[in-house]
Amino acid sequence: MNLGAQRLTRRILRKAHNWSQALSDVNLENDTDQICEDWLSLVKSKDTSSSPPHLPDLIGITSRKLRNVLSKRGLEGRTFNLFRDLRERETYTKEEFVGIIEKQSDFEQQRILNGLVNNLKVTDWESFEKSCEEIFDEVRDLEIDQSSKLDCSIIDRNGKVKICRLPDYIPQLSEVDTSLFAVSICTVDGQRMHLGDSDIYYTMQSTSKPYTYGITHAALDDVLHEFVGHEPSGQAFNKIILDNQGRPFNPMINMGAIMTCSLVHHEQPLSHRFNYFLEHYKKLTGSRSTLSCNMPVYKSELEVGFMNKAAVNYMMTMGCWKGMIQSEEQLLKNLDLYYQLCSIEVTTEIQSIMSACLANRGINPITGESVLPIRSVKRALSLMFTCGMYDYSGRFAFKYGVPAKSGVSGVTDVVIPGVLSMTIYSPWLSIHSSSSLLGLQFIDGFIKKFPYHVFDSRQYAK
Structure with a gap:
């Protein structure tokens, strides 16, 4: 397959992966109530050496929760290159998350998608x-x-x-x-x-x-x-x-x-x-x-x-x-x-x-x-x-x-x-x-x- 055909195939595969839907089907966001409590504690704390982060910056998808979802379905985080690219910080917006996922190989994208939608050989892994x-x-x-x-x-x-x-x-x-x-x-x-x-x-x-x-x-x-x-x-x-x-x-x-x-x-x-x-x-x-x-x-x-x-x-x-x-x-x-x-x-x-x-x-x-x-x-x-x-x-x-x-x-x-x-x-x-x-x-x-x-x-x- 020539380079042009590979790129076309890659674009088709990415369009076929409805990442927004797949990410929405599982709860990958931080616990909003807990975040609000932590944020208020920071604001009320006596430590004013640095300004507390804005609340919206703390709410988003976390790599930890994605790792946990995949792990419960039998997929080990250490087998994915994705998590090496998610070391920069803990929380990402959905758009940022999708962007990082789409930088992975087609094979890895398919594995992640299969894990998210539970399209796996053993669907009830815990049992x-x-x-x-x-x-x-x-x-x-x-x-x-x-x-x-x-x-x-x-x-x-x-x-x-x-x-x-x-x-x-x-x-x-x-x-x-x-x-x-x-x-x-x-x-x-x-x-x-x-x-x-x-x-x-x-x-x-x-x-x-x-x-x-x-x-x-x-x-x-x-x-x-x-x-x-x-x-x-x-x-x-x-x-x-x-x-x-x-x-x-x-x-x-x-x-x-x-x-x-x-x-x-x-x-x-x-x-x-x-x-x-x-x-x-x-x-x-x-x-x-x-x-x-x-x-x-x-x-x-x-x-x-x-x-x-x-x-x-x-x-x-x-x-x-x-x-x-x-x-x-x-x-x-x-x-x-x-x-x-x-x-x-x-x-x-x-x-x-x-x-x-x-x-x-x-x-x-x-x-x-x-x-x-x-x-x-x-x-x-x-x-x-x-x-x-x-x-x-x-x-x-x-x-x-x-x-x-x-x-x-x-x-x-x-x-x-x-x-x-x-x-x-x-x-x-x-x-x-x-x-x-x-x-x-x-x-x-x-x-x-x-x-x-x-x-x-x-x-x-x-």
């Missing part, structure tokens, strides 16, 4: 938030009987005893605080909710795989599936096994993820390749935080990842790279890159934005930037739905019917396309699913409360 808090509290209060540093049993929401364990095969992951529990939700409109320890960092581990796949698919399209398949393996995530075409079964298990990340810029230095993925990850987060690799976890995986080392050697022996890799040094660099991506540190607050990009057809709901092609998102979600929960994937799809991806650090990503995403973190892993047990319990309560199963419908949900 939704309360329901999620109730589910969170119920799961957090489940009885946990820790028998050793690495083992415990948890009585789930149905009264059944579940055995859990920390992943000691990655030593650093067995040293975490097992009391941590966090949930963050982000809708496709950018409404956000955070519960528990949502600002605590952890490593992404296998939940990095859908993003790595999406980035690789955006670069190579379906050509990458000449090297990695798209079928569930029916085996453990670290199983050394190839499909009947001599490929790793899918990009959501270890062998497939190693193959996937190895295909992009494979001729470039390792530093360049890691930075390529990292920059795309930052776009997924909205570039609102610094991403880095947790070096102790990375070194821990590098030192003891014997199964993965065996897997890459097996793939090399079977010719899976089709001649692209011709030396042991190249082979180990691919494994090194895989470990670096798994060791990227995030919080549930950060990662929920990343997964919301998948829910929102590749568009970051906070920045409005298109970070992944729709085609790549569709492919990634399909793989998450069928393969994302390792050898528990079939049961998870049967019970909950939404795309998801788990990681052995205790994190679980859930994507409800066109609606929202959630990221849940709790370190205890169920021995039956290799996934966070409290994460599964929260998902169970959420899907029962809000029937988002792909084959569910409110009209016949029981």
Whole structure:
């Protein structure tokens, strides 16, 4: 679109936004009675060093009230550039307010308007938030009987005893605080909710795989599936096994993820390749935080990842790279890159934005930037739905019917396309699913409360 067409489109959009009406529909003005009282107190005060302001100058729209209205509807003020432009003073006339709003990007204007008129994916945010808090509290209060540093049993929401364990095969992951529990939700409109320890960092581990796949698919399209398949393996995530075409079964298990990340810029230095993925990850987060690799976890995986080392050697022996890799040094660099991506540190607050990009057809709901092609998102979600929960994937799809991806650090990503995403973190892993047990319990309560199963419908949900 040329510059003239962009300006015309911008004028049309602004005219379509009836800001005066939208601002009038919600109470954004100061409390007039309180202002009058404060003004009279100033006039009657003994301090005459400066003249009290005129009363009309004190009555108008306040940025604080706008922030409060948006916040009650799930939209955080910190995600809007508008409030940086409203720092000059507290109160503005409606005309001044509209003028400042219209200086914002079209995407931000649309977000503000949607917030004011409540044209959002979740319209009753306060009720939704309360329901999620109730589910969170119920799961957090489940009885946990820790028998050793690495083992415990948890009585789930149905009264059944579940055995859990920390992943000691990655030593650093067995040293975490097992009391941590966090949930963050982000809708496709950018409404956000955070519960528990949502600002605590952890490593992404296998939940990095859908993003790595999406980035690789955006670069190579379906050509990458000449090297990695798209079928569930029916085996453990670290199983050394190839499909009947001599490929790793899918990009959501270890062998497939190693193959996937190895295909992009494979001729470039390792530093360049890691930075390529990292920059795309930052776009997924909205570039609102610094991403880095947790070096102790990375070194821990590098030192003891014997199964993965065996897997890459097996793939090399079977010719899976089709001649692209011709030396042991190249082979180990691919494994090194895989470990670096798994060791990227995030919080549930950060990662929920990343997964919301998948829910929102590749568009970051906070920045409005298109970070992944729709085609790549569709492919990634399909793989998450069928393969994302390792050898528990079939049961998870049967019970909950939404795309998801788990990681052995205790994190679980859930994507409800066109609606929202959630990221849940709790370190205890169920021995039956290799996934966070409290994460599964929260998902169970959420899907029962809000029937988002792909084959569910409110009209016949029981």
